[in-house]
Amino acid sequence: MKCTRCRKTAHVSLPSHHSGFCADCYPLFFTKQVETAIRREKMFTHEDRILVALSGGKDSLALMLELKLQGYDVTGLHIDLGIPNSSEKARRKVEDFCTLHGLPLRVFEMAAWGLPIPDVKKYVKRPVCAVCGKMKRHHFNRIAVEEGFDVLATGHNLDDEVARLFANTLRWDTAYLSDQGPVLPASEGFVRKVKPLFRLSEYETANYAFLKGIEIHSDPCPYAGGASFTGHKELWGELEHRSPGQKLQFYQAFLKNGKPAFARQEKETGAVLAPCTECGSPTSAEICSVCRIRAAVAESRAQEG
Amino acid sequence: MKCTRCRKTAHVSLPSHHSGFCADCYPLFFTKQVETAIRREKMFTHEDRILVALSGGKDSLALMLELKLQGYDVTGLHIDLGIPNSSEKARRKVEDFCTLHGLPLRVFEMAAWGLPIPDVKKYVKRPVCAVCGKMKRHHFNRIAVEEGFDVLATGHNLDDEVARLFANTLRWDTAYLSDQGPVLPASEGFVRKVKPLFRLSEYETANYAFLKGIEIHSDPCPYAGGASFTGHKELWGELEHRSPGQKLQFYQAFLKNGKPAFARQEKETGAVLAPCTECGSPTSAEICSVCRIRAAVAESRAQEG
Numbered sequence A, B: 001m002k003c004t005r006c007r008k009t010a011h012v013s014l015p016s017h018h019s020g021f022c023a024d025c026y027p028l029f030f031t032k033q034v035e036t037a038i039r040r041e042k043m044f045t046h047e048d049r050i051l052v053a054l055s056g057g058k059d060s061l062a063l064m065l066e067l068k069l070q071g072y073d074v075t076g077l078h079i080d081l082g083i084p085n086s087s088e089k090a091r092r093k094v095e096d097f098c099t100l101h102g103l104p105l106r107v108f109e110m111a112a113w114g115l116p117i118p119d120v121k122k123y124v125k126r127p128v129c130a131v132c133g134k135m136k137r138h139h140f141n142r143i144a145v146e147e148g149f150d151v152l153a154t155g156h157n158l159d160d161e162v163a164r165l166f167a168n169t170l171r172w173d174t175a176y177l178s179d180q181g182p183v184l185p186a187s188e189g190f191v192r193k194v195k196p197l198f199r200l201s202e203y204e205t206a207n208y209a210f211l212k213g214i215e216i217h218s219d220p221c222p223y224a225g226g227a228s229f230t231g232h233k234e235l236w237g238e239l240e241h242r243s244p245g246q247k248l249q250f251y252q253a254f255l256k257n258g259k260p261a262f263a264r265q266e267k268e269t270g271a272v273l274a275p276c277t278e279c280g281s282p283t284s285a286e287i288c289s290v291c292r293i294r295a296a297v298a299e300s301r302a303q304e305g
Helices: A026-040 A058-069 A087-101 A117-123 A128-146 A158-170 A174-179 A202-211 A230-242 A246-269 A289-304 B026-040 B058-069 B087-100 B117-123 B128-146 B158-170 B174-179 B202-211 B230-242 B246-269 B289-304
Strands: A012-014 A019-021 A049-053 A073-080 A105-109 A151-153 A192-194 B012-014 B019-021 B049-053 B073-080 B105-109 B151-153 B192-194
Touching: A012 A202, A019 A026, A026 A058, A026 A202, A049 A058, A049 A128, A058 A073, A058 A087, A058 A202, A073 A087, A073 A128, A087 A105, A105 A128, A117 A128, A117 A289, A128 A151, A128 A289, A158 A174, A158 A202, A158 A230, A158 A246, A158 B246, A174 A246, A174 B246, A230 A246, A230 B230, A246 B158, A246 B174, A246 B246, B012 B202, B019 B026, B026 B058, B026 B202, B049 B058, B049 B128, B058 B073, B058 B087, B058 B202, B073 B087, B073 B128, B087 B105, B105 B128, B117 B128, B117 B289, B128 B151, B128 B289, B158 B174, B158 B202, B158 B230, B158 B246, B174 B246, B230 B246
Parallel strands: A049 A073, A049 A151, A073 A105, A151 A192, B049 B073, B049 B151, B073 B105, B151 B192
Antiparallel strands: A012 A019, B012 B019
């Protein structure tokens, strides 16, 4: 196969785009996809201050580098989860990456805040991945709002988005279906959230990270029973293999036809939010679930002595 | 495994129902599922005259027998497609079945009407299965309306419905999503349509047909490139295997949460129907597509000499 752009030997084959690229031209394809995502979905401009959530994995670091190369005003945010033998490695990759590329970075430590994730695992009965995800989203949003960023960007790729959409669709969960998408507009207490990699598959992002020589944190989290939605991702791998382009079609048709129907319905039945009396974050209860979990863990710890 | 009902050795295992049944008790499970479908979805009563579409396959014959055993007023309708070496066999199975069980039967011949399906294959450029399906639905509805039936029942099972719903969802086809379901209410020119087997899988219906000793027509149609939605059915087999009950959950959650959102949206944008000037069937054009296809084929035949 020859490179679609320069006719040299292709190194990356992309059946869903009816094309293939050599190592030199591939990053240009990647850049174009990110540009298209930002432009079509009106994600942000070069005037906006963008906070990028950095886990240390391929997606978040690829996103950060690409946005920097496109000249955007980006600041990294890493949350140190405090998980032994894991979090320090992830943090080191993020710090080294930002130092190498001269990028500003904030690090938020769950332990310093009083709730390292091992304590969640020990004291909270709910699945640790769900609670950890909730904590991270809470702090991403809180820090973006407090520090006056215009937008929070995350490295979710097409496979993440399709697997999540599929899970929501299997349950026909209209609340989730009404606001899943590459852009979640700002609202009272919430910063705008964007996913500039939503047009790119995991494979496409991994290729970019590899070709750009990004050192990534690729160890699985020791607490995860497997990556989220693994089964759904396998199934979608099969669908995409049978019908290249199916993932992006499914996701884009959802955005065009599905989401508006659910959004209209939810508008009439959605919950009313008010600031949490503890931390000020928007919540449908008096005290938000993040503050309630932190308090419950503190109490469990105190009872233990 | 023991029979959930009588504790004898079970012959049919049903993980999605956390149960299993012996050959004697299994039909009682089947009956209950059909009763539940009819009652919960308010499909019809013992006062209604029901026209049952009979292809000769396991689903339609199982449905016909079960409705008769439940005491409903059923009449069969078979469409003889006029396909050599196939249609006569299917028709014979249907006729023998109705004779054996003392059931009234109408047979409609596509050849006598002027459009045997081989002519569709020969003269119409569109996929023959799509046109054949359209023709059958047209005549099912027309005959039900003309002969004053209250309802048309078809043998679609849960696998058919889930595969179709999945195909519609992959495209987020809101027009189809707004009216897919086990009951399509009557409207101007359209009889009410119901699918009393929608809670039962292909496997469950096949077991019933086998245990009841129904002689079925099981040859694949010589014109079909494979059963419809084969790929989707395999995929859903995998999902159901991983998570028994997933198919019925997906379908029922759609009916409860998904469909209303699409129906509300479509209400504002749906097409206006008027009687076809040729045959009187409701259509959004002046002449319905069935009449147009018949005329086009007649013209092609005439040109050939």
